[in-house]
Amino acid sequence: MTTTQVGIVGAGPAGMLVATLLRRAGVDCVVVEQRDRAYVEQRSRGGTVEHRVVDLLRRHDLAGGLLATGQVENKIEFRMAGRRYPLRYDPVAQGRSHYIYPQQFLVRDLVEAYLADGGDLRFETPARVITGIEGDRPRIEVESPSGGSEVIECDVVVGADGEYGVARRTVPAGALHAYEHQYGYAWLAVLAQAPPSSDCVINSIHESGSCVHVRRTPEVSRFYLQCARDDTTEDWPEERIWKEIRLRLALDEPWTLHEGPILSTGTVRMRSLVCAPMRHGSLFLAGDAAHVVPPVGGKGFNVALADAEELALGLMDRFLRHDHERLDAYSPTRLARIWRVQEFVHWMMDLVNTPGLGTPAAPFLHRVQMARLERIVASPPYGAAFLEDYIGYW
Template sequence: MRTQVGIIGAGPAGLMLSHLLHQEGIESVVLETRSRAYVESRVRAGVLEHDTAELLRDTGVGERMTREGLVHTGVELRFEGITRRIDLSGLTNGRRITVYGQQEVVKDLIAARLAAGGQILFDVSEVTLEGIDTDAPVIRFAHEGTIRELSCLVIAGCDGFHGVSRGSVPKGALRIFDHTYPFSWLGILARATPSAHELIYAHHERGFALHSMRSTEVTRLYLQVPPHTELSDWPAARIWDELHTRLATEDGFTLTEGPILEQGVTPMRGFVTEPMRHGRLFLAGDAAHIVPPTGAKGLNLAVADVRFLAEALGTWLRQGRETGLDEYSARCLRRVWRVQHFSSWMTGLLHQPVDADEFSHRLQVAQLEYVTTSTAAATTLAENYVGLPLDWSRRR
C-alpha cells in the first residue's frame, strides 16, 4: 500500500486530519487497532469549543451536531450553597460551546470519510513504524491475517497516550513533562433528564462535583474521589447521595436520578511531549499531551493540533514549502501549555486539596467570589473555556 499521509488512530484527531487532508486533495490511510463499533461507542469528551463546532460545520460534517447538539452560552459555578453564572457568550463577543459527545463526532467523521471513498482499516494489529528519520517512512501492520506495509511521505501519530507512535521515537529524542494530580474522577452516564440547562461546576468541602449532559435524555455526572478508588466501593445509592450533597443549594436544587448506563474512575494527570515531531513522524492529540478534564479541553486540543498539521502538510505537498512543518511543534505547544495552565487552574479552583484545612478552603471561596463577581476575572475564564481563536497560537 502507498499513500501520502499514514494516520495511526481513528479517534477525533486521526479522523479529522484525514477529513481535512481530503478537502485539500491529499491522500491518507487511517489505521485503527479497535473495531469500528468500539470507537463509535467509546464515551469520552462532550464539550466542543466554539471553533471546533464551527470547523465541523464549515467542513461539511456538522449537520447532525447542529441538529442534535446542545448549544450553551454560559456555565454555572456553585459554592457555599449558591450558584453564579458565567456568561460565556456575553464576555466573548458571542462565542459559545456545544455539548455533543465525542463518539458522535467520531461517527460523523467515519461516515464522511467512507462516503468520500476514504480508507479506514479497523482491527489492525502488530503496528510498527520504520524509517521515521528518512523521507520514506513505512508502517507495518497485520490486518485480516496478513502482514502489510503502508509506505507514505509522513506519518501522523494520533493513537492516544498508550499508542505505538510516541514509543517509536528514539530514546532521548523527546522530553516528557508529567504531573499526576492527587485525586480522580468517578464518572457516571445516567438515563436521566439533565437537572439544569447548563453545566454546573460545584466546589464542596467533600470534594468537587460536575453536572453535565450528553443529550436531553442522558446526564453525565462526576465526583472527585481519591486515587485508586474501586468502583465496588461506590454502589449507585452512594453515588447519588454524594451528588445530591455536593450539588445542593440553599434555595433548593432537584437532581434528577435515573438508571446508570456506564461508570468508571479516571485518574487525573497533565502530560506534555516536546517536541511533537521527530523526522517524518508528527504527534497529535493524546499521543502528545493529556490535560485534566476540568477545563473540557482534550478533544478540542486534538482538533487544534490536526488543523495546524493539515495546513502545514497542504502547504508542503502543494507548494514544496516546509515552513509550516518546521513550525508545527512550537505552534501546537504554545497552545498546549496555555490549555494546561487553564485546566490546572480550574482544577485547583474547584477541587478539595488533599491537605485541605479551613485556611485553604477560605482561599478557594475567596477566589470563586472574585471570579464570579469581577468582569475581568470572569472574562479570563470565559475566553479560555470557549476556546482561544486558532490564530492566537501565531501571535507574539
C-alpha cells in the same frame, strides 16, 4: 504492500479530522485503527465543543450533525455552600458559545464523511511497528483482521493513536521529553441514563470534594466526583454515587436532580502531560498521543481537533504546493497553544477540586477556593479573564 502519502494511526477525532481534510484536498492517505467501527463510533469521551472548533468544522463543511442536534451552551454555573453562582458568557463572548455534542457523534460524522469520499479506513487493523521515521519513507507494519500482516509505506506518519499507542513509543529514547504533573486525587466518571438536571455545566465546590454535572444528550448525563487517588469503581456502588451527587450539588432553594440507571463508571487519575517536540523526522503526533489534560473545562477534545487542522493544513502545503514552512512549524505552533491550555486547566483544577482532601490543611484551602470563586463573580475584570479562557476566546 500499500503505498500512500500519509499513513494515519488511530481513527479517533484527531486522526479522522486529519484524514478527512487531506482526502478532500486530494492528498492520499490510509487510516488504520485497532478497534472495530462499532467501538470507535460508540466510545464515550468528551462532549463540550468550543466555538473555535465549531468554526473549524463549519469552514470545512463538517458541522452538519453538530449544528442539527448539538445543544448550545452559553453559561456556566458554580455551586458552593448551597448557593448558585451562574456566569453568562456574554458580553465577554460577543455571541460565541459552546456546543454539547458527544465526541463519538463527531467521530461517526467524520468516519462517514471520509468513507463517502472514498477514503481508505481499516478497522481492526492494529499498527504493530513503525519504522524508518528518520528517513523519507517510513513504514507502518499492521496486523490485518485475518491475522496476517501488511506494510504501509508512506512519506509521513501521523500518530493519533492516544497516550498508549505505538506512535509515541516509536520516538527514540532521549528525542522526546515528557513534562508531567500528577494531582493528588482522582475523579469518578459516571454516565447515567438520566435527563440533564441543568441547561449548562455545573461545577460544585464542596468540602467533601468536587462534583461536576455535564449534559450529554437529552436522555444521558455525565457526572464527575472527586475521590481518593487510589479509589476503584468497586469503592463506589450506585447508592453511594447518588448519595454523594445529591450532597455535593445540594442547594438552599428548590431544585430537582434527575436520577436514573448508571450506564458506566470509571476512575480518572488526574494528570497533565505534554510531550515535546510533537514531531520526530517524518512522524507527527497529535491529540492524546502528544498531550493529556484533565477533563475539567472540556479542553482535551478541542485541543486535539485544533492539532488535527493545523497538521492537515501543513501537510496540504507540503504535498500540494511543495511548501514545508507550515509543517515544519507544526510542533512549536501547537505547543505554544497547548501550554496555554495546560496553564488554564491547572488553575481551574485548583478552583474546582478541594485541595488537601482528608488532610488538616483542607478546611483552610477550601476557604481559599471560596474566596477565589467570590472574586470571579464580584470582579468583572477577573470574571472576564476566566471566561475568556473557559470559552476559548483566544
